[in-house]
Amino acid sequence: MQGRFRVNGKEALWTFEAGATLLDVLRENGVTEVKEGCREGHCGCCAVLLEGVLVDSCQVFAATAMEREITTSRGLGNLRAPSAVQQSFVDAGAVQCGFCTPGMVLATHALLEEHPEPTEEEIAAGLDGNLCRCTGYVKIAEAVRLASERRGTGGSCGGGCGDGGGCGA
Amino acid sequence: MEWFFPEDAAEAARCVQEEGVVPHGGGTMLCRGDLSRIRGMVDLSRTGLSGLRREGETFFLGATTTFSEAARALRTCGAAPALSRALGIAAATPLRNRITVGGSIASFPLWSDLMGPLLALGSSIHLRGRVAKTVPLEEYVTTPDLRRGTLVTGCSFSDRPWRVWYHREVRVRFDYPAFTLTLLALVEEECVKELRAVLVGCRNRFSRMTEIEEALRGFPLGTELPGGLGRRFDVAFSERPHGSAAYLREIAGVWMERGLNALLGNGKDR
Numbered sequence: 001m002q003g004r005f006r007v008n009g010k011e012a013l014w015t016f017e018a019g020a021t022l023l024d025v026l027r028e029n030g031v032t033e034v035k036e037g038c039r040e041g042h043c044g045c046c047a048v049l050l051e052g053v054l055v056d057s058c059q060v061f062a063a064t065a066m067e068r069e070i071t072t073s074r075g076l077g078n079l080r081a082p083s084a085v086q087q088s089f090v091d092a093g094a095v096q097c098g099f100c101t102p103g104m105v106l107a108t109h110a111l112l113e114e115h116p117e118p119t120e121e122e123i124a125a126g127l128d129g130n131l132c133r134c135t136g137y138v139k140i141a142e143a144v145r146l147a148s149e150r151r152g153t154g155g156s157c158g159g160g161c162g163d164g165g166g167c168g169a
Numbered sequence: 170m171e172w173f174f175p176e177d178a179a180e181a182a183r184c185v186q187e188e189g190v191v192p193h194g195g196g197t198m199l200c201r202g203d204l205s206r207i208r209g210m211v212d213l214s215r216t217g218l219s220g221l222r223r224e225g226e227t228f229f230l231g232a233t234t235t236f237s238e239a240a241r242a243l244r245t246c247g248a249a250p251a252l253s254r255a256l257g258i259a260a261a262t263p264l265r266n267r268i269t270v271g272g273s274i275a276s277f278p279l280w281s282d283l284m285g286p287l288l289a290l291g292s293s294i295h296l297r298g299r300v301a302k303t304v305p306l307e308e309y310v311t312t313p314d315l316r317r318g319t320l321v322t323g324c325s326f327s328d329r330p331w332r333v334w335y336h337r338e339v340r341v342r343f344d345y346p347a348f349t350l351t352l353l354a355l356v357e358e359e360c361v362k363e364l365r366a367v368l369v370g371c372r373n374r375f376s377r378m379t380e381i382e383e384a385l386r387g388f389p390l391g392t393e394l395p396g397g398l399g400r401r402f403d404v405a406f407s408e409r410p411h412g413s414a415a416y417l418r419e420i421a422g423v424w425m426e427r428g429l430n431a432l433l434g435n436g437k438d439r
Contacts, residue, residue, distance in 0.1 A: 001172070018172060019170055019204045021200060041197060041200075041260075041261075041264050042343070047263055053237075053266045054262055054263045054266055055266050056263045056264065059196065059264065060196060061193070061196050061199070061200065063172045064193065064212050064214060107262065126262060128261045128262055128342060128343050129262045129343070
């Protein structure tokens with residue numbers, strides 16, 4: 001079957017099997033920042049935002065995502081203009097092998113949209129669908145708190161420019 | 170396989186009456202299953218079957234309401250706290266954002282966090298399609314014929330000022346529960362007027378523990394509970410990744426005693 005998809009604000013017409021998951025269709029069409037992990041909805045590596053809601057793309061049939069807005073980690077920011085969440089993951093050292101990071105970043109983004117100043121319990125619940133086999137979660141939770149602070153002040157650079165995070169970068 | 174995208178519940182109900190055509194809510198069960206026998210899937214996302222509605226003392230939860238949406242809506246209006254708590258901690262965030270109430274009722278996985286509270290609340294299930302009627306949830310889950318060619322459009326329940334206790338037996342937080350235990354107690358003049366105890370995840374999928382419910386009717390709150398309550402109900406488990414059948418039966422007894430003590434007793438460990 002054929003369907004129109006909107007990924008990170010861009011439209012695309014893709015052909016896919018009726019039973020294909022959104023994960024497969026995204027990756028087959030070059031959206032490889034969405035990672036293939038367990039394919040069972042356990043690990044969160046394949047997380048995307050579907051109409052702003054965090055879902056595991058391995059648990060979504062592509063057919064049901066047609067004509068809906070899909071956001072991947074690449075849609076939040078890029079190397080030159082990272083989002084506050086992305087920069088906070090770098091600054092907190094919350095990335096080791098990096099395989100879980102796109103999903104972690106999206107889960108953090110979704111969490112902070114709902115809870116701009118999350119409690120420890122809310123951080124644990126917000127990231128409960130994302131597994132990391134490297135970091136032990138301490139630095140990831142630190143990145144979430146840092147991102148929360150930076151989003152509150154409107155900055156993402158973390159003060160590397162000498163403007164204390166207030167430069168808006 | 171063909172996809173259908175009906176615009177309302179009536180059209181969806183017509184679609185699911187065709188042989189080999191199944192309804193699709195969040196799809197989390199279907200994604201894991203064998204699709205070779207499925208001829209068609211009916212996407213319910215445009216049918217308007219979502220949301221929580223209140224009519225007097227009765228609450229109606231639409232079939233395509235996700236666990237996250239249901240937990241939030243119930244919490245906001247302070248209704249059915251056992252159900253709201255259970256749905257709010259089920260699975261993990263991205264799955265809670267996808268799993269629907271209707272899909273979970275229709276497929277009733279052993280690890281369901283939805284069914285215990287719904288059964289304890291005495292919920293009814295609203296059906297359309299080959300069978301168009303409202304039936305008690307217990308009847309729906311024990312009558313396979315009701316599921317063939319029918320569409321669950323939602324469930325309804327009356328809320329009362331229940332005291333609630335809910336437990337999911339897991340090895341780690343994001344695990345599927347081996348079983349869940351729901352206790353609801355209605356208290357009047359410091360005595361138990363009505364108790365409902367439901368275990369989900371046993372060999373018969375669920376068990377309403379009437380022995381315990383009857384034993385504690387009229388029980389004065391805050392006093393010491395009778396001993397051996399954990400052995401006073403008849404429930405059997407299968408061997409599971411969480412442990413042997415004997416282990417799970419023992420643990421279920423322990424949690425039953427802890428739950429009753431927290432809910433009705435003097436709170437002291439025995």
